[in-house]
Amino acid sequence: MRYAARRLAQAVPVFVVTTFLIYTMVFALPGDPMLALAGDKPVPEQVLAVMRQRYHLDEPLLVQYGHYMLGVFRGDLGETFTGQPVSELLQDRWAVTAQLALTAWVFELVVGIGLGVLAGLRRGGAADTAVLAGTTFVIAVPVFVVGYTAQIVLGLNLGLFPTAGTDDGWPGSYLLPGMVLGSFGLAYVARLTRTSLVENLRADYVRTATAKGMVRRRVVGLHALRNSLIPVVTYLGVDFGNLMAGAVVTEGIFNLPGIGQQVFQSIQLQEGPVVVGVVTLLVMVFIAANLAVDLLYGVLDPRIRRARA
Amino acid sequence: MLARDAWLELRGRAVFWLSATVLLVASAMAAFPGLFAALGPNERCDLRMSKRGPQAGALFGYDLQGCDYWSQVVHGTRASVVVGVAVTVFALLIAIVLGLVAGFYGGLADALISRTTDVFFGVPFVLGATVVLVAFPDHGMWAMTLVLVLLGWTTMTRLMRGQVIAIKHMDYVAAARMLGASDRRLMVRHILPNAVAPVFVVAMLNVGNVIAGEATLDYLGVGLQYPDVSWGLQLNTAQTFFAEHPHLLVFPALFLTATVLSFLMLGDVVRDALDPRLR
Numbered sequence: 001m002r003y004a005a006r007r008l009a010q011a012v013p014v015f016v017v018t019t020f021l022i023y024t025m026v027f028a029l030p031g032d033p034m035l036a037l038a039g040d041k042p043v044p045e046q047v048l049a050v051m052r053q054r055y056h057l058d059e060p061l062l063v064q065y066g067h068y069m070l071g072v073f074r075g076d077l078g079e080t081f082t083g084q085p086v087s088e089l090l091q092d093r094w095a096v097t098a099q100l101a102l103t104a105w106v107f108e109l110v111v112g113i114g115l116g117v118l119a120g121l122r123r124g125g126a127a128d129t130a131v132l133a134g135t136t137f138v139i140a141v142p143v144f145v146v147g148y149t150a151q152i153v154l155g156l157n158l159g160l161f162p163t164a165g166t167d168d169g170w171p172g173s174y175l176l177p178g179m180v181l182g183s184f185g186l187a188y189v190a191r192l193t194r195t196s197l198v199e200n201l202r203a204d205y206v207r208t209a210t211a212k213g214m215v216r217r218r219v220v221g222l223h224a225l226r227n228s229l230i231p232v233v234t235y236l237g238v239d240f241g242n243l244m245a246g247a248v249v250t251e252g253i254f255n256l257p258g259i260g261q262q263v264f265q266s267i268q269l270q271e272g273p274v275v276v277g278v279v280t281l282l283v284m285v286f287i288a289a290n291l292a293v294d295l296l297y298g299v300l301d302p303r304i305r306r307a308r309a
Numbered sequence: 310m311l312a313r314d315a316w317l318e319l320r321g322r323a324v325f326w327l328s329a330t331v332l333l334v335a336s337a338m339a340a341f342p343g344l345f346a347a348l349g350p351n352e353r354c355d356l357r358m359s360k361r362g363p364q365a366g367a368l369f370g371y372d373l374q375g376c377d378y379w380s381q382v383v384h385g386t387r388a389s390v391v392v393g394v395a396v397t398v399f400a401l402l403i404a405i406v407l408g409l410v411a412g413f414y415g416g417l418a419d420a421l422i423s424r425t426t427d428v429f430f431g432v433p434f435v436l437g438a439t440v441v442l443v444a445f446p447d448h449g450m451w452a453m454t455l456v457l458v459l460l461g462w463t464t465m466t467r468l469m470r471g472q473v474i475a476i477k478h479m480d481y482v483a484a485a486r487m488l489g490a491s492d493r494r495l496m497v498r499h500i501l502p503n504a505v506a507p508v509f510v511v512a513m514l515n516v517g518n519v520i521a522g523e524a525t526l527d528y529l530g531v532g533l534q535y536p537d538v539s540w541g542l543q544l545n546t547a548q549t550f551f552a553e554h555p556h557l558l559v560f561p562a563l564f565l566t567a568t569v570l571s572f573l574m575l576g577d578v579v580r581d582a583l584d585p586r587l588r
Contacts, residue, residue: 140521
């Protein structure tokens with residue numbers, strides 16, 4: 001419990017500094033958003049002053065940030081410069097990205113661990129070689145190349161999946177984008193599971209269990225695999241944040257109206273409030289995932305729990 | 310001794326020679342593109358030839374502007390290789406220094422460095438890079454390098470710190486300290502050489518990841534801009550046309566994949582060679 005409290009206390013400053021960093025970067029974008037909003041028409045000085053005051057643009061950056069953070073904890077992400085609440089703008093988009101990331105995540109988890117176990121159990125065998133070669137290849141090909149190739153070959157030519165948009169709902173529309181998004185992580189999970197399993201299969205406790213006459217399936221399933229999955233769980237936890245944040249590219253290819261697409265447009269339009277809102281929420285997801293993994297760690301492995309207490 | 314053993318092990322691996330060859334060719338292309346391509350970047354382009362596929366006289370066909378695609382792809386090598394290597398070297402230096410200081414001294418220095426690492430680790434790569442790059446629109450290759458270093462030094466620093474902590478309690482370090490070695494000597498002469506091997510391996514894998522990351526930013530349109538030539542930019546252009554003109558996508562993707570793959574495979578075999586446990 002003390003360990004959990006300490007971890008939580010560490011996460012708070014990290015959260016504050018990270019969000020402040022992003023806040024500063026975004027609002028350091030060149031150009032005056034108020035003038036950009038007005039377009040070519042001249043704007044009276046008083047109007048500008050009122051608008052600046054309304055969005056706290058006339059105060060020091062630190063104060064602006066303070067106002068913003070107070071709002072975030074009340075569930076208010078501020079307004080865009082055209083007066084639309086950011087939370088409203090993002091509401092539907094979050095669902096799309098979350099569905100996409102979750103699909104990718106489940107794909108990573110199930111197929112990744114499956115392939116890793118398959119390869120690890122027969123180290124040096126045909127399945128092992130195939131998995132190693134295949135995963136290295138998948139890691140090396142950039143995700144947008146994987147995306148376009150999959151879209152054309154599996155979607156357009158073979159007609160197995162819808163090619164773009166969310167018309168088919170979940171899971172139909174999300175299967176192919178999810179697989180593309182998860183392909184990188186899948187390769188990592190498979191390799192990590194394999195290496196970890198290979199190491200654990202040589203451990204003394206596995207030999208002892210085998211020597212005592214335990215059947216192999218129980219040795220692997222009950223003892224070796226459980227210990228092997230500790231680093232895999234870490235990766236999977238951290239990767240959920242990566243998937244949410246990395247969805248920009250995949251959403252672009254498959255034309256999914258998620259937050260990635262939104263934030264990318266907003267960066268180019270200098271819509272500071274939207275960018276900061278999305279990135280702040282993403283950082284929250286990221287830190288929460290990290291925290292969850294660290295706590296889960298202690299549950300999975302008593303040695304870690306005791307060493308850290 | 311370890312290095313010699315590792316070399317003996319490496320020498321017998323076909324994968325090692327394969328990836329080393331690819332990287333040698335890629336480096337040569339980056340350093341002396343004139344040796345491989347007859348034309349300079351964006352030179353003698355003919356719009357009438359726009360998007361034509363491979364044919365006699367143009368092995369890779371033509372790009373959107375009607376430039377010879379083989380020359381363009383060759384000239385694209387430099388951006389990827391230079392950014393990939395430069396980012397990794399700078400990140401590695403930062404990681405070694407910060408990791409040594411944090412791991413060796415512990416206490417306040419460690420807390421400060423570790424928390425800073427956490428902060429940068431928490432910034433999502435694509436979004437963080439996009440925000441910075443849009444804020445400074447006139448960026449070239451070196452600005453890209455800076456951004457990628459800023460977002461990419463954390464993993465190696467964490468690893469280095471962990472290595473140093475594991476090694477500083479060893480008897481031989483205590484012996485050197487007892488003989489009167491200074492902190493700096495302990496760090497540089499005794500701890501560093503024994504701590505750095507796994508970090509080097511990760512660095513090698515990292516070059517591949519940086520190259521893929523740079524290409525992604527180019528592809529999204531926030532990285533390098535025309536008239537720069539890079540694989541990422543070529544793939545950016547290709548996305549609109551590649552259903553009818555697949556050669557636009559295939560060739561830069563092939564070069565990009567081969568380079569990234571070689572760095573990853575090289576890192577893998579070197580790790581196997583250095584880590585006798587897996588043999």
